[in-house]
Amino acid sequence: MSVTVRILMIGLGNLGRRFCDLLVEKGPHIQAHYGLHLLLVGAADSRGIAYDPQGLDPALLSAIKETGGSAADLPDASQPGVQAAELVAQAEADLLCEASPVNLRQGAEPGLTHVRLALERGLHVVTANKGPMVLAYQELHRLATGQHVQLRFDGTVAGGLPAVYIGQRDLRGADVRRIEAVPNLCTGYVMELLADGLAWHEALERARAEGVLEADPAFDLDGWDAAAKLVILVNAIMDFPARLEDVQRTGITQRDGTAVQAARKQGRTYKLLATAERLADAQVSLRVAPTLLPADHFLAGLGRKHMGVVYHTDIYGTLMAAIEEPSPLPSAAAMLRDILDLYSR
Amino acid sequence: MSVTVRILMIGLGNLGRRFCDLLVEKGPHIQAHYGLHLLLVGAADSRGIAYDPQGLDPALLSAIKETGGSAADLPDASQPGVQAAELVAQAEADLLCEASPVNLRQGAEPGLTHVRLALERGLHVVTANKGPMVLAYQELHRLATGQHVQLRFDGTVAGGLPAVYIGQRDLRGADVRRIEAVPNLCTGYVMELLADGLAWHEALERARAEGVLEADPAFDLDGWDAAAKLVILVNAIMDFPARLEDVQRTGITQRDGTAVQAARKQGRTYKLLATAERLADAQVSLRVAPTLLPADHFLAGLGRKHMGVVYHTDIYGTLMAAIEEPSPLPSAAAMLRDILDLYSR
Numbered sequence: 283m284s285v286t287v288r289i290l291m292i293g294l295g296n297l298g299r300r301f302c303d304l305l306v307e308k309g310p311h312i313q314a315h316y317g318l319h320l321l322l323v324g325a326a327d328s329r330g331i332a333y334d335p336q337g338l339d340p341a342l343l344s345a346i347k348e349t350g351g352s353a354a355d356l357p358d359a360s361q362p363g364v365q366a367a368e369l370v371a372q373a374e375a376d377l378l379c380e381a382s383p384v385n386l387r388q389g390a391e392p393g394l395t396h397v398r399l400a401l402e403r404g405l406h407v408v409t410a411n412k413g414p415m416v417l418a419y420q421e422l423h424r425l426a427t428g429q430h431v432q433l434r435f436d437g438t439v440a441g442g443l444p445a446v447y448i449g450q451r452d453l454r455g456a457d458v459r460r461i462e463a464v465p466n467l468c469t470g471y472v473m474e475l476l477a478d479g480l481a482w483h484e485a486l487e488r489a490r491a492e493g494v495l496e497a498d499p500a501f502d503l504d505g506w507d508a509a510a511k512l513v514i515l516v517n518a519i520m521d522f523p524a525r526l527e528d529v530q531r532t533g534i535t536q537r538d539g540t541a542v543q544a545a546r547k548q549g550r551t552y553k554l555l556a557t558a559e560r561l562a563d564a565q566v567s568l569r570v571a572p573t574l575l576p577a578d579h580f581l582a583g584l585g586r587k588h589m590g591v592v593y594h595t596d597i598y599g600t601l602m603a604a605i606e607e608p609s610p611l612p613s614a615a616a617m618l619r620d621i622l623d624l625y626s627r
Numbered sequence: 628m629s630v631t632v633r634i635l636m637i638g639l640g641n642l643g644r645r646f647c648d649l650l651v652e653k654g655p656h657i658q659a660h661y662g663l664h665l666l667l668v669g670a671a672d673s674r675g676i677a678y679d680p681q682g683l684d685p686a687l688l689s690a691i692k693e694t695g696g697s698a699a700d701l702p703d704a705s706q707p708g709v710q711a712a713e714l715v716a717q718a719e720a721d722l723l724c725e726a727s728p729v730n731l732r733q734g735a736e737p738g739l740t741h742v743r744l745a746l747e748r749g750l751h752v753v754t755a756n757k758g759p760m761v762l763a764y765q766e767l768h769r770l771a772t773g774q775h776v777q778l779r780f781d782g783t784v785a786g787g788l789p790a791v792y793i794g795q796r797d798l799r800g801a802d803v804r805r806i807e808a809v810p811n812l813c814t815g816y817v818m819e820l821l822a823d824g825l826a827w828h829e830a831l832e833r834a835r836a837e838g839v840l841e842a843d844p845a846f847d848l849d850g851w852d853a854a855a856k857l858v859i860l861v862n863a864i865m866d867f868p869a870r871l872e873d874v875q876r877t878g879i880t881q882r883d884g885t886a887v888q889a890a891r892k893q894g895r896t897y898k899l900l901a902t903a904e905r906l907a908d909a910q911v912s913l914r915v916a917p918t919l920l921p922a923d924h925f926l927a928g929l930g931r932k933h934m935g936v937v938y939h940t941d942i943y944g945t946l947m948a949a950i951e952e953p954s955p956l957p958s959a960a961a962m963l964r965d966i967l968d969l970y971s972r
Contacts, residue, residue, distance in 0.1 A: 311800070442946070444946075447797055448948075451796075451968060452789035452793070455649075455661075455963050578930065580928070583925070598787045598961075598964075599951050599953060601787070601788070601949075602950070602951075603793075603946070603948040604948075605945065605946050605947070609944075612943045618799075618800050623799060
């Protein structure tokens, strides 16, 4: 017996394109092992959409994207200039994968519209896009519940690390009193460069040259990315309706290297640490700041390609998890995890 | 709406007793949050059983056990001298928690009989007892599938660390190429004492005085415990029918402290490492041995109360998880996790 899952993929950047590769590489295994036929029927990027109810060719789409092309260049199925929202509104599909660029301003658009629309149409949603989850976590969950569909978002936090799943499922029954996380790769990398002795602008240049920085580096460097991930974790795991504006946020922009260099000489490390703590009055305090970690702190041992999270609980002791991501593949795989989890419980 | 789950608890040692405490402390929260009424209807230890379809008092049972008593001392409901197997065979119940002492000899009895009997009667089974899972993993899973009941065993590996869940669920779709684990607390503790400069018999005495050693310390010290956990992980996560006799096993018994002391001087650590690696011919090699870990190895950073696991995968990068267990509570909570997961998907 095989179940076909008709997928719409919005956003064909680093994640979306690699997700297409995963469909190609893992398709036969998933069919054999889970009885699932993952069929990409629609795809969209900023230049247009492609749609074919019989299925698009994910290998061809990935190749086109890798050479700078667009979904709108896909032979036969393409509709240049048509917006992704139109695809979500009209396509026959079972599930939306949202991986369009994160936008915490402008109401998380267009991602939020895509997610809302898909849920309203009765599609399951898997989002790697933090924006909608940060700005409308509670609303979207209510909507999904009302529509009897699933909303999954593990890929929004710390790439391929199943931070949300561990917190929601494996800590069932517990009171999670404190969360500490290093959920952002880029800031850690830049601080390591500062510790190496580079000046701020040199560190930035190097990180940019190595492809570690996004087009708008302020999103990472000013701590917005870490804050967004913290807000999602707190909503999902501490059952508290945290908002982005609740986060006391200090980034690393224009940081002087003196402190990180001195720390390294003592064998210690600064990390951009995201912390949430349950307070006595049932509130939760949220904070993102460069933090000098004790040498024996779990997160102090994380390397440049590592992200990690620590859950302090009442009945499960302290649970720690980390991931080493040598490429964006694990982040794309997080969407595959969500899909497989959704259909193969 | 509330669902009542009638539970039989076999084994009232460190885990079973703390599980009773958890029922008391977490009962109201679980009822409110998950709509589950966890009702202990039967309990057994080596001296007898207690059974009441209306429910036993877990607080009283815990108190009796703490002062050296038995389930057979529980007022009204007790049946001294009756064996646990009889309880499993006759009680009206929904779920068996098996936490009787681990026994890898004598065919994992009596635990294996309890688990088999419960599955045959259509009860779900949650086991913290490694024995049945090590000696009959494949048979018991087939039996559970045939009976349409669930068999959960996350508590058999590394206490409260959700090593099995992370491997089975969060790595869906991946090829787990290598597993490295430090799943045993006691051996790490003894090696730390050796590194402190204690001789073997002194280290052993100290560990025993601090309650870290089991009555039969050879089970831990000779690496059987770690080997058993590795066998379970490999069956569950690498989809390979590993057996205990497949593990190339070296313990730490009578170990000379020279090497661990020298290692510490260089800032490095020995751990009793359990490793499984997929080989080219679809076989899996299994090994347990004291291992000098590189300083930057994830598991090298684990403290005395930590257990950890590392999964090397094809699509999720390298995933690492660890737990700090200041008491046996998290290991008992692992059974609660299994139950909540089973009923609140």
